[in-house]
Amino acid sequence: MEKRESKIHMERGLLIILSGPSGVGKGTIRKYFEKDERLNLAYSTSMTTRKPRAGEVDGKDYFFSTREDFEKAIQEGGLLEWAEFVGNYYGTPLKEVNRLRDEGKNVLLEIEVQGAIQVQEKCPDAVSIFIIPPSMEELERRIRGRSTEPEEIIQQRLAKASNEMKMVSQYKYIVCNDDPKLAAELIKTIILRHVELEENK
Template identity: 50%
Template structure:
């Protein structure tokens, strides 16, 4: 055995979890701590929240524009969530992975199922809240949701948590830094997985 090496292709990391669990905050800190980690910006039909920018937080589209992208195969996944559509542009992800860069997707459970069919080698991580009471507190703390919308999100969250077995890892977001450290450890381990080692005779 001589010259062992690792695959050049990057890792596709999928982070899912119920609304309000802190996916955006965790992924944001991961990117700050790991500048080489590529964040795939999702397309959505929902309206921008205060401070969100097109092309930075999301690509904001009309429903007609979004449906056109779906029909032309420009999305690797898409999902309808509480009346809005979300999706991941395909070409951007493929280009980065082929260039050897790790790409992180922050997407809903419906979308993660579609990605797993196309990229079974991906790393699927489910972010959990410390408790449902804490999740409710976080959603209410946004100050952007009506009472009925909060109830819908909590109902969806309960259903999403039942899909945990589809994922490779579960990370409880009790403290932001701890959650990030756990995900970083997962990525180090995955880069060293035997399936990624190439051995030349």
């Protein structure tokens, strides 16, 4: 009986949280490691009410939603986490995360700090990784380099980033994105270590 329970537990995938301030390079880093088959990753697509940016695909980059549908999902408990920023909602569909984990996939959540704290309260076994910039000056340079948002929004993102940097103690791991490839290698090592720990339980 004990062996059977252990096997069932091992087959359920890990929940991995990847977060950090806006502009720190989460998406860039993820692209360096997400296709490594050893990690057995499934990327959890977030839901948002913001408008798609150029090149973004509904159902791949985000599930683009109306405010009405998003608020309905909140009320029905359909989100693992959610947050509102710059007038838009962002959240993680719970049903999809559970389906992927039950299939044995290690689910990667690339989410905001506010959402990450919610997930850790519900899933204390989550592997939480916070990405920090080399400096706040470098972070501002990266945010401005996007050239996609007005100054008012940039200032809001910078203020938010400053507050988020104070939350690093809430995470199990902190990785500095000075070099995206190196940061990706460190994250791969962290995930593989936790996969190994699960297999040895």
